[in-house]
Amino acid sequence: DKKVVLITGCSSGIGLSLAVRLASDPDKSFKVYATMRNLAKKERLLECVKGLHKDTLDILQMDVTDRQSILDARDRVVEKRVDILVCNAGVGLMGPLEMQSLDSMRQILEVNLLGTVQTIQAFLSEMKAQGQGRILVTGSTGGLHGLPFNEVYCASKFAIEGACESLAVLLQHFNIHVSLIECGPVNTDFMANLQKVELEDASLQQVDIQTLSLYEKYLQHCSDIFQNAAQDTEDIVKVFLDAIQSPSPAFRYFTNSVVPPLTKLKVTEPDGSQYISAMSKLIFSTEEQ
Ligand code: NAD
Secondary structure (H helix, E strand, O other): OOEEEEEOOOOOHHHHHHHHHHHOOOOOOEEEEEEEOOHHHOHHHHHHOOOOOHHHEEEEEOOOOOHHHHHHHHHOOOOOOOOEEEEOOOOOEEOOHHHOOHHHHHHHHHHHHHHHHHHHHHHHHHHHHHOOEEEEEEEEHHHOOOOOOOHHHHHHHHHHHHHHHHHHHHHHHHOEEEEEEEEOOEOOOHHHHOEEOOOOOHHHHHOOHHHHHHHHHHHHHHHHHHHHHOEOHHHHHHHHHHHHHOOOOOOEEEOOOOOOHHHHHHHHOOOOHHHHHHHHHHHHOHHHO
């Protein structure tokens, strides 16, 4: 029998790649429900799976901020069960905190935190009743340690860690495994899709000169990191497959196989000061480049 997989945020990036890989599995082990907020964007996914049998892929509309659309998507799953739920949809928000509107901050929390939690909610009773299941969540190293100019994004990803860890403790009693796939920078539409304060933005003039110069350094750091160290979605998909295929998956997977040194610092030096100065040095000290 095929494993039924439902994935959120499949119009681009990690969600799209994962949907393509699972739907084109050589053993046809999966039936994939690739969901996306806007079905008008399904062409890219359809192009990638050209020539595939229809019995491994279905595309459904689902906006993770809209409870009814989640329930509608759930009701359209023909098998009436989901074995593997992948909560992947997410958006970024970047810029000096004093410039963020309440609306844009709300939107990030709405998609990243509440979107993930209410998607899980919708499938939880059925998974418990089945006595088996997998919940995979696309996490971020920004959910493990803070990043300047990403306060609300990090807050949303930290919050997911808390929600998932709490659930994992409970759900092992139901044979349901929760796993976070912790990604560093990945080559996707994420940087293009995120809400970002641009340097040319007139509103940046409201911000003090020191913040402005630090933000410039941050943006430079960011673009260097994405150019030099970003992973491809295929690398991320491999890690998802590891988690899916493992009989007893771990709670956390790191996509570049090792725990990043800065993340480790947070654990080994719990008072936090070493992490904060190391991160500050990494991003803001120009001598280091
Ligand atoms: P992406 O922008 O290509 O994909 C995100 C997807 O989520 C898009 O298809 C978007 O349409 C969808 N989405 C946004 N709001 C939605 C909503 N309300 N309902 C349903 N779908 C919605 O970027 P990506 O890198 O593939 O992002 C996937 C996940 O990976 C996100 O959770 C992101 O936070 C996480 N992540 C990305 C990176 C990176 O560097 N790209 C790093 C760490 C974590």
